[in-house]
Amino acid sequence: MQKVTILIAIMLIVILLLSGCWDRIEIEKNAFILGIGLDKGDDDMLNVTYQIALPDAMKGGGEGGEGDGGETSTLNINIYGKTLKETEQILRANIDRYPNYEHLKVIVFGEELSREGLAEHIDFLFRNPQSRRLTKVVVCEGEAKQIFEIQPKTTKSTAQYINSLLEDNGRYSIQIASFVDLTTLENKFLQNDDFILAKLKIKDDNIDAQGAGIFKSDRLVGWLDSRDVAAVKWLKDEIEQGTLDLSPLDGHPYITIQIIYNSSKIKPIFKDHGFIFDVSIQLEYDLSEVSKLDYIVLDEKTIGEIEQTVINDVKELCEQTFYTIRDIYGADPFAFSNKISNYYPLFWAENGDVWDDYFVRSQIAVEVDAHLRRVGLVK
């Protein structure tokens, strides 16, 4: 009898404990934020665009969707506020779900806000335990709000579209800047480094990710076009695979090459109170297009000519981009300052604060080693 009483008592206590879990949020009660767009609002306010996934519409599966595109699969909510946390609070008043950052793919900064600086607005995302470290950060021409209004035809949401543009295509195109994620950005802010962010722009109702925005400290100072992005990638030793149009050979047709391998070594040399960065670039490439059908490429002399053209072109492109960025923006997105602190720690300890003065006097000496490997299926 006593045993039964104890058993019933235990069961009652268990019932009390089962009544609920403090942190339970049903999956359908979450508002999964896929993208955040930050624009400058009036009087020091932020204009934040949240792109929120509607799980029911997402469920349809990426491939099958019978032409209904992604029209109802996301919801864009636009909120004014002073900080990201404040706008999140206001978001709670605008949607009957809990904001959830676990699937945040991209953060897009509007042009006007970027010109005033990013660092002060983004701390929330470093601090928030929900946000993912691999969230990509990009900058856009015009307003970020408009970017999210574009409905891509191939993917369910704008944020996922941008994400795969940068992640998948960025690897095979030298026109798209390598993406910067939150961790990299945090690192740049902590070291007060300059950097480039991939640039988005609206072109014919579609998103175009060519080119990049160049940031000095945390402020946008200018844009780079797609050829400059390639040069920055070479100078930073980032992996890139993509095509490059060569300048025409003497009396010969236009040639396009496909880069299959690249690697750069950068070494600073201190000389005459300034630095020379010794850059040696190694390239391997295939020939992918010649604009004249009866032109025979597979010939010792022609191959030599092409290789020489590639070497000259790459060298010229790198030097031109470096001196443009150095002279016009005074920015160092090549992370050359890190090279100095690595190779000349004593110099850096003394002169790190005035590195900008040294940087504008720095020069580069580019050396290219390029090899043509294959020419495709015809001669």
Added chain:
Amino acid sequence: MYNTEDKLTNTQIMFVVISSIFGVTGLLLPRSAAEAAGADSLITIPIAGLISLIFLNIMLKLNSNYPDKIIVEYVQDILGSFLGKIYSFAITLYLVLVAGTILRIFADVIKGLMLPQTPLEVIMITMLFTSMYLIMNGISSLSKVCEIFMPIIIIVSLILIFLPLKHFNIEEFYPMFSNGIKPALIGIPKIFTAFLGFEIVAFITPFASEDNNIWRYSMLGLLIPVCIYTLLVFTVIGIFGVNTTSFSIYPTLEIARYINFPGAFAERFDIFFMLFWVLASFSTLSCYFYMSSLSIAKLLDLNYYRPFAVVLAPLIFLFGIFPANLQKVFTYFQYIGYVGIGIIIVYVIIYAIYMIKKGGN
């Protein structure tokens, strides 16, 4: 005197030693290493590990002379009853404090990252009760739990170390030793505290039978965490750089969040990692809880430690709940670590006294 059923196998000895070292500190170590020695911590950690191996060796030597006694008992033989009791009391207090801090850090991490609405006390009490239930069943249950959990935890930690290696950049370590070897050496005490926990060998000797190779397996038990910690700090600093690593509160968790595995499986690797980290903290807490209950029982010349587990539980909880904020928790943890170093150093002195006495006879 000790229950004969409570006999440990060789591997159990190894895993008990691993689990008492390898726990909550794994989450914080890259930060404290980056703060203490920057990029030079790459050699500071192996050096600190080597020093702890030497201390472990000394401890094992002294233990082997008292095969059926734990540290609290034989210290009284060497130092005399009064001094021995004071030292034993210090050990007990230290163990209770460590258990409290481990419990608090565990609960703070879980609350901050996963269960923001759940009261801290509830997380702590749940963990403490589970741990108490385990140690009430004696060393055999504890060692079996360690034996089951630890291999999985080690494998997950290795996955955590090797998966993000594609982001690795060796230049983050440059320039090494730019200010000479001194900064690397100054960081040693701070990093050494991460390896504390090997004291457990002084509590489990009576449970090891004569055919156990306790020396080899406990050395191995210390060597494994030393290797994992070295690799971990190497990876984290190589990926994040010194600045970001010391800026981040839980850098190991950040590395777990930085993993992008092709396919959906490891998209949330951090959750997967936290799951096993909970197991690791549980076994560490249980080891310290067990040591403190056993040592307080022996301090009072009693054979049964089980009632003391019940007495100590609220004490551990109170020590855990006492610090007002996370910053204080970390400060206390560091100070308690230094107390641990003090205890180890006194232990070496005790060993010297023992040798002199033995020589005199």
